[in-house]
Amino acid sequence: MTGSRAATPYDQIEARLADLATSLAFPPTPDLAAAVGSRLRPSEGNLAARPRLLLFPRNVRRALLLAAALALLIVGGVVAVRFGLELLSIESGPVPTAPRVSPSSEASGALGAGLGLGRPLTVDEARAAAAFDVLLPDALGQPDAVFLGNVPLRGQVAFVYAPRSDLPESSLLGGAGLLVTQNQGEPDAGLAHKIADTSRATVEPVDVDGAPGVWISGEPHLFWYLAPDGAFIQESRRLVGDTLAWERGGVLYRIEGAITRSSALEIARSMR
Amino acid sequence: MEATPEREPDLIERARHGDVSAFEALVRAHQEIAFRTAWIASGGGDDSEDAAQEGFMKAFAALPRFRPDAPFRPWLLTIVANAARNRRRSAGRREALALRVPDATANDLAFQPSPEGAVLATESRQELLDALRRLPDADREVISYRYLLELSEAETAAALGVPVGTAKSRLSRALNRLRAAMPMAVEHR
Numbered sequence: 001m002t003g004s005r006a007a008t009p010y011d012q013i014e015a016r017l018a019d020l021a022t023s024l025a026f027p028p029t030p031d032l033a034a035a036v037g038s039r040l041r042p043s044e045g046n047l048a049a050r051p052r053l054l055l056f057p058r059n060v061r062r063a064l065l066l067a068a069a070l071a072l073l074i075v076g077g078v079v080a081v082r083f084g085l086e087l088l089s090i091e092s093g094p095v096p097t098a099p100r101v102s103p104s105s106e107a108s109g110a111l112g113a114g115l116g117l118g119r120p121l122t123v124d125e126a127r128a129a130a131a132f133d134v135l136l137p138d139a140l141g142q143p144d145a146v147f148l149g150n151v152p153l154r155g156q157v158a159f160v161y162a163p164r165s166d167l168p169e170s171s172l173l174g175g176a177g178l179l180v181t182q183n184q185g186e187p188d189a190g191l192a193h194k195i196a197d198t199s200r201a202t203v204e205p206v207d208v209d210g211a212p213g214v215w216i217s218g219e220p221h222l223f224w225y226l227a228p229d230g231a232f233i234q235e236s237r238r239l240v241g242d243t244l245a246w247e248r249g250g251v252l253y254r255i256e257g258a259i260t261r262s263s264a265l266e267i268a269r270s271m272r
Numbered sequence: 273m274e275a276t277p278e279r280e281p282d283l284i285e286r287a288r289h290g291d292v293s294a295f296e297a298l299v300r301a302h303q304e305i306a307f308r309t310a311w312i313a314s315g316g317g318d319d320s321e322d323a324a325q326e327g328f329m330k331a332f333a334a335l336p337r338f339r340p341d342a343p344f345r346p347w348l349l350t351i352v353a354n355a356a357r358n359r360r361r362s363a364g365r366r367e368a369l370a371l372r373v374p375d376a377t378a379n380d381l382a383f384q385p386s387p388e389g390a391v392l393a394t395e396s397r398q399e400l401l402d403a404l405r406r407l408p409d410a411d412r413e414v415i416s417y418r419y420l421l422e423l424s425e426a427e428t429a430a431a432l433g434v435p436v437g438t439a440k441s442r443l444s445r446a447l448n449r450l451r452a453a454m455p456m457a458v459e460h461r
Contacts, residue, residue, distance in 0.1 A: 017419035
């Protein structure tokens with residue numbers, strides 16, 4: 001029998017498998033396009049209906065991301081860079097118009113309320129609610145408004161500062177002077193993504209007391225979050241101005257406002 | 273693959289910048305092969321649909337890192353199969369590969385020169401299917417990608433998450449074991 005099997009040519013098995021392929025009853029293919037489309041177009045306020053979080057083995061991807069953190073990917077004329085950041089990717093390209101969230105502090109009357117940052121609360125409440133250590137910039141003192149957002153999924157704490165002599169009013173912040181955000185991220189999907197038109201905006205790596213960071217200035221750029229399952233959180237899409245972003249201990253920090261690079265770095269280094 | 277009014281590279285470029293409609297068109301074009309790949313990779317798990325959907329979501333998120341000069345389908349299948357494999361451990365109900373109910377109008381009559389031939393062909397297919405089911409999961413997976421889903425060697429390697437050379441040698445060994453799993457060496461009919 002063994003000899004007979006050995007004599008069976010590969011191509012006979014292959015031919016029979018090819019024949020079998022024509023006769024198989026695969027389960028019917030679901031309408032994935034519609035399902036994926038609806039997940040990528042969440043209606044306002046339906047975050048609770050977002051598909052459940054999935055647990056993925058992250059250690060391998062994390063290692064790969066670390067190794068590739070400084071890699072420069074040239075993608076058909078578009079450059080995506082990580083600048084050593086695990087939680088933020090930056091792509092160079094045309095900035096699409098019509099950001100999802102547009103500042104409208106006038107409409108709500110509250111500082112930062114039009115930025116889609118979540119619900120207002122106090123610093124202490126934010127510290128109690130966040131899954132990470134919330135830092136406060138000593139250089140600025142207590143914020144004028146605090147928000148806790150449910151995107152990304154581990155939560156975002158945002159401090160909003162009213163305009164003052166050292167914090168010029170920013171139209172992109174709905175008239176606020178400065179926005180400081182902090183999030184704990186999900187490296188395998190990338191927590192945050194930016195698109196900057198590098199012909200009109202400058203993107204440069206910076207060091208924040210040993211932590212990797214990036215300073216983006218000039219023309220406003222586009223920002224949005226990715227959920228850990230990889231979905232773009234469309235309602236977080238926002239046009240933002242000059243920004244310092246850096247990462248430390250698995251937390252992504254961002255400072256946005258009409259301030260200089262050195263001022264932003266000074267504020268960043270005062271986070272305690 | 274369904275015809276799309278727009279070229280795939282154009283759809284990819286639009287989707288890279290967050291155009292959901294463009295990505296939907298990409299999903300529609302590839303959803304059958306992606307779903308079947310997820311179904312194979314998850315071992316016929318009952319959450320293959322979720323796995324395929326998750327794969328597409330991850331692909332959308334990863335599009336900014338996709339090289340436009342690379343072929344899209346293997347890249348997509350890598351992500352989808354990986355998402356499906358991650359679910360394999362916890363998969364609930366499993367569904368085995370099965371033969372279609374014979375369809376008299378189907379073109380596979382070319383393999384069935386007579387009613388007796390049709391019966392023999394069905395028996396032969398069932399025998400092969402049974403042998404496939406007796407193989408280790410890894411063997412069944414590589415054979416299924418290459419022959420039952422008719423993926424290219426590169427796509428088979430992508431779905432397995434291994435280099436092409438590894439996929440080829442894995443396929444060769446799997447075919448050997450499949451031959452050994454057959455009840456009798458089958459002569460040409």
